[in-house]
Amino acid sequence: MQVVPEGVLRTVLGSQEVMQEQLQHLIDLSRRPNVRLGVLPHGRPVPPLPPSFHLYGDRMATNETIVGTAFLDERVDIDRHRRWFDRLEGAALHDDEARLVMQDVLAAHRD
Secondary structure, X not given: OEEEEHHHHHOOOOOHHHHHHHHHXXXXXXXXXXXXXXXXXOOOOOOOOOOOEEEEOOOEEEEEEOOEEEEEOOHHHHHHHHXXXXXXXXXXXXXXXXXXXXXXXXXHHHX
């Protein structure tokens, strides 16, 4: 599962061509039955965005900062990150709705 803010998808990293390829790849991945991709769309209320983090099941959470990555394996930290993720995923669009946003962003990268 992954949740991505729409603004991240609209940011040009590399070139427009790179972004087009990346967006098309995400759209294709989102159709796989084992992938769940959420998009936090512009103009829709969402919870405050925390720093970038990843969850590894119930074993570990990581926080990325400009100085390094913190590896957290205490239950209280993992649970806190799980609650944040659940809030973000609940606010995100999924499936066809997420693909519509990604296709709109893809079209903007073609202009």
